[in-house]
Amino acid sequence: MSNDSSAPIIGTHNGHFHADEALAVFLLRLLPEYRNASLIRTRDPETLNTCTIVVDVGGVHDDSAKRYDHHQREFTATFPDHSTKLSSAGLVWMHYGKQIIHAVTGLDSSSSDCGLLYTKIYDDFVEAFDGNDNGIATYDPSALRKAGIDKKFNDKGFTIASIVNRYNYAPSAREGADGATANGTTTSGAPVPKDGKQQDEEDSRFLRASAFVGEQFSLELEDRANSWLPARAIVKQAFEERTQYDPKGRIMVIPYRSEGVPWADHLHSIESSSKTPQEQLVLYALFAENDRPDSKWRIRSVSLEPGSFENRKGLPEQWRGVRDEELSKVSGVPGCVFVHASGFIGGNVTFEGALEMAKKAVDM
Known part of the structure; x- marks a missing residue:
């Protein structure tokens, strides 16, 4: 974590992490103003108040205040023309997606091409993060049960959310974080304290998870911008x-x-x-x-x-x-x-x- 006091600060919660805030933090760091931002993971309101921007914690969705939580009871925001309730990933994408596309690809954020990518990336990538974090299934489970449709196999290990969850527990993800070993003790054999080194270790695992989902996002955006978008005119002509x-x-x-x-x-x-x-x-x-x-x-x-x-x-x-x-x-x-x-x-x-x-x- 950066301690540069001149840098902006991104805040999110500590403890068990999920795919949506892992992606939200990565997305923010694609923007020039947050590229060198430090990260604080806490639930302490006073500490969160010192942050420049906060995602997935704090109980507030207020774009003008740069606060993007979705857990409050009254929260119902969705992406334009969609019905899936947003998570922190969807909130960041809804408010900053076009700016992120511009920062990564150079496309004018007000162009129709940027608008196409903005919606396409939400449809094909971000919305799944929103649905997963809000407990919304792709299909209505009760309708499937009534129809007598059963899964042919368990696909949990195949989802990005499942992979991110492994970073919370996998021994290999804990090794080498400020002297912590795979069994949760310091190199001297003493238990890692609840604060300090244990928090650093947890933060380290979060950053690894964020880098993982970020790489998947970057591959998606690169493919859509460099291959999918130029193909549209070709397919339209072929169709005609x-x-x-x-x-x-x-x-x-x-x-x-x-x-x-x-x-x-x-x-x-x-x-x-x-x-x-x-x-x-x-x-x-x-x-x-x-x-x-x-x-x-x-x-x-x-x-x-x-x-x-x-x-x-x-x-x-x-x-x-x-x-x-x-x-x-x-x-x-x-x-x-x-x-x-x-x-x-x-x-x-x-x-x-x-x-x-x-x-x-x-x-x-």
Whole structure:
């Protein structure tokens, strides 16, 4: 922790920490005014009053006072056009997200591109922190029980919140903090006192957790700014040109780009905003494996929704799990390479072959 009295101070609570304040602190430190801020973790009101900005503690949400707690009974704030109650992570993102995007990417905070990223990052990353910290499940648990739907496996170990929680307890996260060892004693064998070294040790673990969630955020923002955002114009053009491959527009061709074209999100968004009729939704997207003239081509089924493993229309059942010459015979299309056993993707040695596969598949 910095002791530079000239630096601003970020305050949050001590004790057991969660993913939301770990992210909130990291987000604040992306802003120029808090880049060199020190951090105080306490629940003492007088100490918190000395802080420049406070998150996840204090019982106050007041942007003008730079106080961002969400635990008070009367708190009901949500991100614009969303229903999930905010946590400290969502509060910081709602109030400072556009400034953070500008600080990291250089985008004008008032631009439409910044606005797109602001909402996209909340939707795909920050909102999950809010839901988790406020005990809001992705699906209504009672509705799932009534429908008789059970989990196929326990996914707790796969969530960012679960990983952050490990930093509260994992012995490896406690070692080396001001002489503390893995069993909670000093190097002399005496118990670590409740204040002083134990607080330093706890703060050290919090900073490790904050760095972890911060890295995930940074990867998300970098990908969305450098890949997802530029792809929007490419996908929009491909969508507008799709009827040259199928009269109903059910086949779309994605131009090759070395850094990739994350098209699925944009396609769903464009179809929704344009109110595309059900019978004209895109079923298959075609794209080259590389930029060489002899590149092989892929045919990809469009998912029911972004990230879903279900498809609008999988490739024909009789093609699935079949390869090469046998697949060409079964499909009647020369140059086939494969179709995945689940029917979500296939390949052909030429664009013409992949297009023919798609044309046959849309009506089968």
